[in-house]
Amino acid sequence: MIRKALALVPAEHRSLIPAHLVAIVFFAVAQAVAFVVLVPLLEALVDERFGTAGIWLAVMAGAVLVAALTGYLQSLWGLRLGVGMLRGTSLRLGDHLSALPLGWFTGREPASVSRVVVGDVREIVEFFAHLISVLLTGLLVPLGIAVGLFFVDWRLAVAMLIALPIMAVVDTLAGRSYRSADGRLHRSAAEADARVLEYTTAQPVLRAFGAVGEGNRALDAALVRHRRASSGLIAASVPGLTAFALVIQLIFLLLVYVITLWATDGDVSAAAAIGLIAVTARFIDPVAQLAQVSTATRGAAASIDRVTELLDVAELTDPSTGTQPADNSIEFAGVGFGYRTGVQVVRDASFTVPAGTTTAIVGSSGSGKTTLLRLAARFYDADAGSVRIGGVDVRELSLETLMAQLSPVFQDVYLFNQTIEENIRVGRPGATVEEVREVARIAAVDEIVERLPDGWQTVVGERGANLSGGERQRISIARALLKNAPIVLLDEATSALDPHNEAVVVRGLRELVQGKTVVVVAHKLSTVTHADQILVVDDGGIVDRGTHAELSGRPGRYADFVHQRDRARGWRLTAAR
């Protein structure tokens, strides 16, 4: 645990650790000295050796002073370390998450990630800021007292040194069942979070289909599991904690009993016995405190494991070679890919999109069209073959260089719960207000802004909930226009837009793709007819390719596609009779 915990400390705060540890050691040793000198002090006082008593009192005062000073320093440095950990670990996790392959996020509840990034990090901060000091003091003060007692009464010192490992073994045994119960609690808490989130965001669907009760049932079940896991954790920790507390008290009683025997046998004076009992109480006290924080420490150990596990997930390789693509072409060479092992979604795909040209991808639903775009953007790495931009394998381009080349405009537009301006600025954070307004005008976002109550300052709601599908698409086009990357990856909207929205979206897209290399998952006939090359995809493989004129001249999937679109164009709404 200590090794993993230390590995999490940010480099700039590592230098604080030795000083912090030295302060804790001095704090513990000074406390131990202050307690141990109580015995000779009491003896000297009872024997009326006031000069000697004065010396022991001075030693005690010195120890108390050192304890106060080092106590302050270790609190201060612990706090600094904690704050540094919070900042450093959060930033490190943030960077790490942004470099993970998108596949890692698939099938993972965002709530479980949030539990680690927020909850576990908080536990680790608490460990460094506070627990580490209680733990070390809890170990070092009794040890220091036992060692110090060798100069006062070696028999009690030996008894304490025997008691220490016994208490450590009981504590370890007590914590055995805790780990698995804590893991269950963590998973159930993340699931309950996810269900609560789902239940609130899915209200429109649940209500529309009269399934509010259904939604409740899933949520209820998750909450029940969470309650059971919480009870499980209590059940797993209470017996151990009780046993540990009992063993501590038994050891205390035993030591007091032995001291009393020595006193009655005349082995030690009454004053020394009182002092030894007082020191024994001080010996037990930090260990009892240790028992109180042992649950929190085990929780922190589990948090450290989870954060380390997350940080150990392999990032997408991001070479910092500075290699630049030769041009804005795209090439797929024998690319194979599956989201899950054993399920191929793209098979042996090979094609070239020369710079400045448009390639349209057509095919039935689920045939793998969007996946080809995702591979071009390196949202995932190909399992076989290679994807090249400007002649360079995307795995050899830094993520920054690659992303500077691309503007993805996908169907699932993600809007942040911020203003429209901030949402457009995602395309190029350093853009001026004038640049943002200009792209907003081209993408007809200004029309939306005029209708909104707070204009540019209107917050778009969670995931853009306050905007229509067409409006969200316009913002996504404005983002891409602002980025102005030389390659556009476009997943054409399948959902029907009203004629006005459709017209402005088409106009915005036309501006966006001007002079760019474009790969478009096409659903409209007008898009494919204008493409320089059309790829027909079926079951993950490219089954046909050519221009519209070449492909429409022969029977096959492309001719079917054209036929379907022609029919769709002929659809008219008529009044019901």
Ligand SMILES: Nc1ncnc2c1ncn2[C@@H]1O[C@H](COP(=O)(O)OP(=O)(O)OP(=O)(O)O)[C@@H](O)[C@H]1O
């Ligand atoms: N994130 C994912 N995890 C697992 N499987 C996925 C994921 N995304 C897509 N798939 C699966 O991969 C296959 C290809 O999906 P893809 O979205 O590429 O098809 P598509 O041709 O673009 O479909 P559509 O035209 O309906 O959008 C489908 O079977 C789909 O269920």
